[in-house]
Amino acid sequence: xxxxxxxxxxxxxxxxxxxxxxxxxxxxxxxxxxxxxxxxxxxxxxxxxxxxxxxxxxxxxxxxxxxxxxxxxxxxxxxxxxxxxxxxxxxxxxxxxxxxxxxxxxxxxxxxxxxxxxxxxxxxxxxxxxxxxxxxxxxxxxxxxxxxxxxxxxxxxxxxxxxxxxxxxxxxxxxxxxxxxxxxxxxxxxxxxxxxxxxxxxxxxxxxxxxxxxxxxxxxxxxxxxxxxxxxxxxxxxxxxxxxxxxxxxxxxxxxxxxxxxxxxxxxxxxxxxxxxxxxxxxxxxxxxxxxxxxxxxxxxxxxxxxx
Numbered sequence: 001x002x003x004x005x006x007x008x009x010x011x012x013x014x015x016x017x018x019x020x021x022x023x024x025x026x027x028x029x030x031x032x033x034x035x036x037x038x039x040x041x042x043x044x045x046x047x048x049x050x051x052x053x054x055x056x057x058x059x060x061x062x063x064x065x066x067x068x069x070x071x072x073x074x075x076x077x078x079x080x081x082x083x084x085x086x087x088x089x090x091x092x093x094x095x096x097x098x099x100x101x102x103x104x105x106x107x108x109x110x111x112x113x114x115x116x117x118x119x120x121x122x123x124x125x126x127x128x129x130x131x132x133x134x135x136x137x138x139x140x141x142x143x144x145x146x147x148x149x150x151x152x153x154x155x156x157x158x159x160x161x162x163x164x165x166x167x168x169x170x171x172x173x174x175x176x177x178x179x180x181x182x183x184x185x186x187x188x189x190x191x192x193x194x195x196x197x198x199x200x201x202x203x204x205x206x207x208x209x210x211x212x213x214x215x216x217x218x219x220x221x222x223x224x225x226x227x228x229x230x231x232x233x234x235x236x237x238x239x240x241x242x243x244x245x246x247x248x249x250x251x252x253x254x255x256x257x258x259x260x261x262x263x264x265x266x267x268x269x270x271x272x273x274x275x276x277x278x279x280x281x282x283x284x285x286x287x288x289x290x291x292x293x294x295x296x297x298x299x300x301x302x303x304x305x306x307x308x
Contacts, residue, residue, distance in 0.1 A: 004047060009038060023175065026175075030081050030084075033077065040063065041056070044059075049094055052095065054099040054102075057099045064078060086099060115245060115251075115253075120237060120239065124237055125142055140192050140195040141155065141227075143187055146188070146249060148182040148188070149251055149268050150247070151175075151243075153221060155211070157173060160210050168183060178269065180266070203216065225242055251267075
């Protein structure tokens with residue numbers, strides 16, 4: 001490569017792919033964010049990452065803030081990618097220090113994950129059409145999501161060999177290529193068995209994927225999203241249905257029932273407990289609502305007409 005910016009960036013992305021073993025989705029995000037930064041540096045006549053300094057990073061952050069369509073969260077993500085890259089540049093001896101450290105970022109509100117309540121989950125999963133093979137497959141997918149809390153990327157990557165029906169477990173490869181074993185609930189097992197009976201009709205020779213499309217290929221993440229959205233409409237749910245919502249529902253309902261944050265962390269495959277702790281805020285919201293509705297001292301006194 002004749003472009004030093006692009007050449008160094010390519011080496012870094014290979015490092016992330018081979019040594020850090022990041023997912024393709026995460027790699028694409030790093031590539032997109034850092035290529036945008038490289039293009040901006042070229043406009044500033046910067047030709048090598050060794051020229052990156054704190055004033056340039058501050059200008060870049062200011063440029064991002066000026067775009068009305070760029071949310072604070074997106075800016076934070078882009079700057080996080082730059083900080084990680086600059087740390088690697090320091091390790092490689094290309095930079096003496098990380099110029100992205102200490103650059104102020106817009107404050108982020110902490111959005112609570114949206115989840116379905118238990119009744120809504122039952123309504124969504126009340127699919128009884130066993131004459132439609134795709135309906136059987138889709139219910140098995142949704143039951144597995146809600147039973148295990150696995151990620152969408154983890155589900156579509158499942159092979160038939162990852163299932164152990166006798167021990168009621170599934171092997172999942174999560175972020176950072178980390179393996180975890182998840183228990184499968186009774187209803188999920190029941191619908192997985194129904195899907196496994198008809199799966200050979202969708203399977204071509206040598207295809208290991210657990211969930212297959214009507215084209216006899218491994219089902220894609222986008223297709224799962226589309227099918228779940230369609231089922232949300234068919235089951236007349238007001239809430240938009242997507243895989244992450246079932247993951248959030250699993251985590252919230254598990255935490256409400258058990259109160260065991262560490263166990264929920266393990267099941268979700270979170271590297272840091274802080275990531276799981278967001279569900280304690282959801283749980284508190286639920287408890288606060290119950291308190292307001294039931295505690296005699298929490299109920300507001302109705303105003304008399306003359307007081308209004």
